Amino acid sequence: MATQRVPQATAERLPLYYRSLQRLVDNGKTRISSSDFGKIVQIDSTTIRKDFSYFGALGRKGYGYNTQHLLEFLRKTLYQDELSKVILIGVGHLGTALLNHNFERNNNTRIVRAYDINPEKAGKEIGGTKIHLMDELAKTDNSDITAAILTVPAERAQEAAEQAMASGIRGFLNFSPVRLTLPPDVYVRHVDMTVELQALIYFLNHSMEEKQNK
Amino acid sequence: MATQRVPQATAERLPLYYRSLQRLVDNGKTRISSSDFGKIVQIDSTTIRKDFSYFGALGRKGYGYNTQHLLEFLRKTLYQDELSKVILIGVGHLGTALLNHNFERNNNTRIVRAYDINPEKAGKEIGGTKIHLMDELAKTDNSDITAAILTVPAERAQEAAEQAMASGIRGFLNFSPVRLTLPPDVYVRHVDMTVELQALIYFLNHSMEEKQNK
DNA sequence: CATCAATTGTTCCTATTTTCACAATCTTTG
DNA sequence: CAAAGATTGTGAAAATAGGAACAATTGATG
Ligand SMILES: NC(=O)c1ccc[n+]([C@@H]2O[C@H](COP(=O)([O-])OP(=O)(O)OC[C@H]3O[C@@H](n4cnc5c(N)ncnc54)[C@H](O)[C@@H]3O)[C@@H](O)[C@H]2O)c1
Ligand SMILES: NC(=O)c1ccc[n+]([C@@H]2O[C@H](COP(=O)([O-])OP(=O)(O)OC[C@H]3O[C@@H](n4cnc5c(N)ncnc54)[C@H](O)[C@@H]3O)[C@@H](O)[C@H]2O)c1
Numbered sequence: 001m002a003t004q005r006v007p008q009a010t011a012e013r014l015p016l017y018y019r020s021l022q023r024l025v026d027n028g029k030t031r032i033s034s035s036d037f038g039k040i041v042q043i044d045s046t047t048i049r050k051d052f053s054y055f056g057a058l059g060r061k062g063y064g065y066n067t068q069h070l071l072e073f074l075r076k077t078l079y080q081d082e083l084s085k086v087i088l089i090g091v092g093h094l095g096t097a098l099l100n101h102n103f104e105r106n107n108n109t110r111i112v113r114a115y116d117i118n119p120e121k122a123g124k125e126i127g128g129t130k131i132h133l134m135d136e137l138a139k140t141d142n143s144d145i146t147a148a149i150l151t152v153p154a155e156r157a158q159e160a161a162e163q164a165m166a167s168g169i170r171g172f173l174n175f176s177p178v179r180l181t182l183p184p185d186v187y188v189r190h191v192d193m194t195v196e197l198q199a200l201i202y203f204l205n206h207s208m209e210e211k212q213n214k
Numbered sequence: 215m216a217t218q219r220v221p222q223a224t225a226e227r228l229p230l231y232y233r234s235l236q237r238l239v240d241n242g243k244t245r246i247s248s249s250d251f252g253k254i255v256q257i258d259s260t261t262i263r264k265d266f267s268y269f270g271a272l273g274r275k276g277y278g279y280n281t282q283h284l285l286e287f288l289r290k291t292l293y294q295d296e297l298s299k300v301i302l303i304g305v306g307h308l309g310t311a312l313l314n315h316n317f318e319r320n321n322n323t324r325i326v327r328a329y330d331i332n333p334e335k336a337g338k339e340i341g342g343t344k345i346h347l348m349d350e351l352a353k354t355d356n357s358d359i360t361a362a363i364l365t366v367p368a369e370r371a372q373e374a375a376e377q378a379m380a381s382g383i384r385g386f387l388n389f390s391p392v393r394l395t396l397p398p399d400v401y402v403r404h405v406d407m408t409v410e411l412q413a414l415i416y417f418l419n420h421s422m423e424e425k426q427n428k
Numbered sequence: 429c430a431t432c433a434a435t436t437g438t439t440c441c442t443a444t445t446t447t448c449a450c451a452a453t454c455t456t457t458g
Numbered sequence: 459c460a461a462a463g464a465t466t467g468t469g470a471a472a473a474t475a476g477g478a479a480c481a482a483t484t485g486a487t488g
Contacts, residue, residue, distance in 0.1 A: 198232070223444075
């Protein structure tokens with residue numbers, strides 16, 4: 001059943017395309033060429049055309065892409081036409097920021113519940129999201145939950161993930177600086193800010209060295 | 215001067231190696247094989263050996279790697295033996311979380327100043343870091359600052375980056391969901407949590423489909 | 429409605445990254 | 459200290475990703 005396999009690198013760019021396109025549509029733009037779009041998202045226009053081509057012919061030669069139509073397509077592909085419910089575990093500094101933000105409007109992803117081990121936090125509400133005690137996680141029906149956001153301390157991440165797994169969750173966005181050991185049918189993505197900053201510093205220092213050698 | 219060019223992919227893994235190794239040394243482990251290390255960081259052992267090989271022979275055949283020695287090497291390579299000072303721009307929900315966290319101990323990166331446009335925030339202190347009014351950014355000597363963390367709203371990110379640039383900053387860790395347009399000698403890394411979550415959801419849904427087709 | 433300009437979809441080429449496979453060599457042990 | 463076992467470093471192969479070039483085709487224009 002064809003639809004040639006979509007490369008990982010392509011899949012990871014789709015959410016960026018989706019959001020940038022959303023902004024274009026909001027601003028009333030009805031068409032865009034791959035090269036103009038490339039300037040916005042800072043990706044080569046050939047790469048963009050090739051990415052879209054995995055899904056068939058989405059554009060029109062000599063014209064470009066209809067923003068509305070393309071947005072619609074990406075919305076479906078990214079499952080943004082139905083609400084994706086996620087939970088958040090660990091309402092500390094970072095968890096609180098995420099709850100307050102809660103993926104803003106125009107984005108069909110919502111944090112529907114939060115959990116923390118601290119009884120003082122349980123019962124409260126942040127950004128309209130209620131905080132529950134960690135113990136309740138196992139007792140809740142989580143069959144409609146797509147993923148869990150993990151914002152607990154590093155030493156607690158593995159156990160928190162396991163508790164979430166036991167309640168049926170199969171996807172994690174892990175903000176803690178440890179790699180989780182989970183079964184292969186569980187999907188984990190890492191957001192690792194310390195690593196990002198150190199990589200930035202490395203590249204800055206090394207590009208400076210290169211210049212000095214010239 | 216030899217030291218064969220280090221691939222980008224390798225460079226981006228170094229901070230993870232560094233931190234994982236730090237944990238091993240903290241726990242008193244004195245040696246580790248690439249395959250055991252691979253299990254910890256969840257990277258193929260061949261990839262790890264090849265990564266290290268770009269820097270010369272860091273291990274010993276039949277023995278593995280001396281954790282202390284390797285950590286030392288990575289510390290130098292990542293410039294973690296000297297303090298890297300960074301500033302933070304935009305003390306909102308996310309900025310506050312980052313200030314409170316401030317890259318914890320054992321990490322020679324420090325947020326030394328914060329800036330916000332809101333006069334009510336200026337003058338205060340969060341996590342020991344003083345908040346200044348945005349206007350002061352241009353007046354400050356930032357020659358010792360390595361990079362700026364950008365946690366301002368999307369619509370303000372470009373102008374905030376330009377102000378930081380004007381004061382001499384050449385590296386950015388951008389948490390806002392826009393691609394910055396900056397000169398080529400400026401280095402920008404993006405941390406885009408919305409994109410990460412959407413990618414996670416995409417992969418979750420698609421791996422389920424694949425299973426159904428089997 | 430014929431011509432010109434624009435722009436896609438795709439083929440082919442190149443660069444980068446990952447993985448395999450194994451000789452070289454060190455460590456450990458009896 | 460010789461033999462056995464472990465593990466690195468790396469050359470070569472495979473897989474993935476990125477980019478140049480261009481025929482095909484559509485839209486715009488006079
Ligand atoms: N704050 C940041 O800016 C930042 C930056 C980079 C990485 N991180 C990482 O994100 C994670 C959270 O950071 P933070 O600053 O929000 O920490 P924090 O200490 O402020 O918050 C952690 C929260 O998790 C709760 N918790 C602890 N154990 C738990 C468990 N077993 N189950 C459920 N909840 C539990 C605590 O009660 C607390 O509310 C850490 O792993 C940290 O390394 C944070
Ligand atoms: N909070 C989150 O969890 C989260 C998650 C994903 C992405 N983000 C992104 O991070 C950025 C910050 O998010 P937030 O939730 O902290 O927003 P926020 O509104 O809470 O904070 C923004 C802060 O920036 C300040 N500011 C505005 N304009 C400024 C300027 N020109 N110069 C300096 N300071 C200025 C504001 O006064 C405010 O304090 C946003 O771009 C957001 O999209 C946040």
